[in-house]
Amino acid sequence: MQIDCPFCGKRDQSEFTYSGDATKKRPDHNDQDPQAWFDYVYQRDNPKGAHQEYWHHTSGCRQFLVVERNTMTHKISSVQAVGDLNKGSAE
């Protein structure tokens, strides 16, 4: 598998580290509800098909990317820098 890092270009998967489900939103830092935190830390879907996930370019630019990967075929349909995504959602 290769991931097209927006900062470094297309690189082998061995340079990256999988860093979890990108559809999970961390509760507010001051949130006290244990259930919300339980969901964030432990509860994961196991979707068949498109899945958004974080990948860390560990041996490259060390940025976190949001990769949309098909869990059946491992085909990657999009790669975005987390920073760009945050900008998008703020608007």
Add this chain to the structure above:
Amino acid sequence: MSGYRLTSDTGATPVSFKFNGKTYQGVQGDTLASALLANGVTLVGRSFKYHRPRGIFSAGSEEPNAAVNVVRGDELEPNTLATTLEIYNGLEAKSQNCWPSVDFDVNAINSLLSPIFVAGFYYKTFMGTSNKHWMFFEKHIRKAAGMGEASVTADSSRYEKQNVFCDVLIVGAGPAGISAALTQAATGARVVLADENAQMGGALIGSTQEIAGQDGDGWVREQLEKLKTFDNVKLLPRTTVYGYYDNNTFGAVERVSDHLTTSEAKGKIRQRHLVLKSKKVILATGALERPILFGDNDRPGVMLASAVGKYVKRYGVVPGREIVMFTNNDSIYQEIAELGARNVPIKAVVDLRDTLSDYAAAVKEKYNLRIYHNAAVVRAVGGKALKSVILNNGETLTCDVLGVSGGWTPTIHLQSQQGDKPVYDETICSFLPGMGHQDYVSIGACKGSFDLSACLSEGGLAEVRVEDEPSLNILPVFDIETTKGKKFVDLQHDVKTSDIKLAKQEGFLSVEHLKRYTTLGMANDQGKTANVNALVVMSKERQLPITEVGTTRFRPPYAPVSIGALSGGEYGEHFRPTRRTPMHEWHLDHGAEMINAGAWVRPRVYKKAGETVTDAYIREAAAVRESVGMVDVTSLGKIEVIGPDAPEFLNRVYTNAWLKLPVGKARYGVMLREDGHVFDDGTTWRLEENRFLMTTTTANAANVLTHLEFLLDVIWPELKVKVVSVTEQWAGLAIAGPNSRAVLAKALHDVDMSNEAFPFMAVQDAKLGDIPVKVARLSFSGELAYEVWCPSHYGYAMWDQLYQAGQDFNITPYGTEALGTLRIEKGHISGPELDGRTTVDDLDLGWAWGKKDFVGKPLAGRDGMVDEDRLKLVGLVSKEEKAIRPGSQIVLSNAETTLGVSQGHVTSTTYSPALGKYIALALVKNGRNKIGETVYATYPLKNESQAVEIVKPHFFDPDGSRMHV
């Protein structure tokens, strides 16, 4: 003693080799199999289960029988196929699965016992009753059964790895692959053409079939020469593409020097592992001939009809004097024509069909063939060599080779590996590649196109004229009814048709169950010549069409891959980078015994003459408490945290408060994971208003950095903070002991070392000669102590100068053992206690629990995390003045030392010179309420147990007065 070499090949270079201790002559270009056949050797091994004599069955990587052990000095390479092993002067190989020799094999008695060696025999007989039962039998079974013999010495060959990128990868250099390569090359694309054989050309090698006005052999040589003229084409012969992975990624092994003599191979790598990544992929992997099942079809001399042809065409070797052919299709007549063109006679053809095609009739006419129609071979007769075959009409034909063709099985391993379900095709009675979900195409025989003109046109060469093409015309009969002899479906794993019937009777209906119960297709040939016939038998038993019986999926590797090729250069000390501190050489020069700490190499102890490790660490630790010692702490993780929001960030990351830490001060901090468990600890120093230097444990340095990066990048992008690893930028040492201040006061300038000017937890800049250093008054040992840091390239000089300055105080360098002793005496936690399962309270760090919100706080409050019965950090003192073994389990009474319920475990142990006792840190259930109790530290693996008293973890100087002087 029947095979021979055609005399037309006398110009070839002779090659001398040894097989089973006997010396033979072959010629350059021979495989071990062709050379053995030319020498009349029929028996090459014994079968896996019944130890029946076996001969060469095929001429390629589908070979189920002729796996041999290659001997190279003390090294053995097991499971090497004689049919692909190229011979060289000095080659030495021997048979597998036989003892004491292939001619006389003691275990052949198994053959007489075969009624008990049925499917599932091992499970039923040896595993059924109890595990102990199996353990008793296992070693005998393994010795009798084994697939070859593993080498007991390290592999001395060298291997390397390479990544290859291309536009078009073509796997298989037969007519279809070569045609595709020429077509693609002309477009300017970067083309890689890989083939497992030494010689490219596939079925056309040695062929006399007429193509474009010349013979097939000449034509294909010409095309290969043409390919070599393209700069954009890379030809990879002797390269097995064994695995097809996601995103058009392939694993392959190139055999670089396996075919060379020892002296020719000197200085060369043995094999190269390739990872190929290609935009487009063309699979032209061909097809494998399929046998027909009849009684004792495993006798040496029974072989694939195409193999007979290949030995004659490629190697000029005729496998026998009296050849009989047995077929259900027309492809055999093409082989017969090739043999006929070289005046190799065919004794008879046994054809299951009742009529001949025009093609076959022409071959019959030309070579005056004796053909039995509507006929079948029901049994092969012979022992170590074939003597005759018996036909269904009762007639016996004497012969020494029986060439069998049951049609062709497309080689769809790669297609199947990446998940495309094979589709059964009625015309060829076999499976074709399914719908591809990656960007590849299948062409030629692997797609069911068995005729040459189709192969060429699917590759792109549509205009080439091909003469004399047979069609397949297959009659779907693969399993001959017979009452005598064993019918082997899987020759390598000795699985018979009767085993499949038994599996069905016992309810193992699905193909996956059948496969596991009978072990069919599970040998290292992966049942290349067995799988489809097994489905035929199962389909007959279940009275279902093959399409409803189903098929299994192929897994990589297509052919066995040596572990050496997979590891490449990454073994031994090259397995991963070794990290040495700038003071490394000094340590070695001063008697240090080094130890690996993760990737780092650190001094364990500095041994003086006659000292054991224990003597040395006790002396070192005592010297620290008495006067002064120094230890290399360069390996600690170091992260700079920079930016106006750095204090806020640290405040969220650590459990304790960080907003008010003044510049020039350090603070100890604990961080949790989001799940509430302790992640790491260390001190962080405020160097400037917006600049902090965080230290982490050696082991967690990389994980902590990633954790911080994730929080900043993903969770709190609004925080103006950057983090960067500076572990490699700083060299550091700790100087500890009552005289540490005096040593630094003497050595350093531009700094006031007095207690008032340089209080506990202060961080100040200073100079050591010309070397700029940072000094922090921190203590891990509980003594008056400092850490001194400098840019790494000054590390050696810093260490050496402080060592010189300490001479008046008998300064003692100490290693990780004494470091451990000193911190255990103080009850300070380290790696063994930070095991990812402990909480802040478990480790007695409750004082660091902040009122503010921090990472991990919400989940740290869950019931299970605050349970009273959790394992808590305590100290242990041996009541028997014996060392406590790390990893010992804590039990409540001595009677329980082997079977008791564990109350916890020992994490860190040492002899304490300060206390004169053997002590340990442990995690004990509800331990803080058990202070003063006697329990037992037991280690059943060594039959050890001793009484220990539970004490508070702070053994020495519990009020910390020594470090505050």
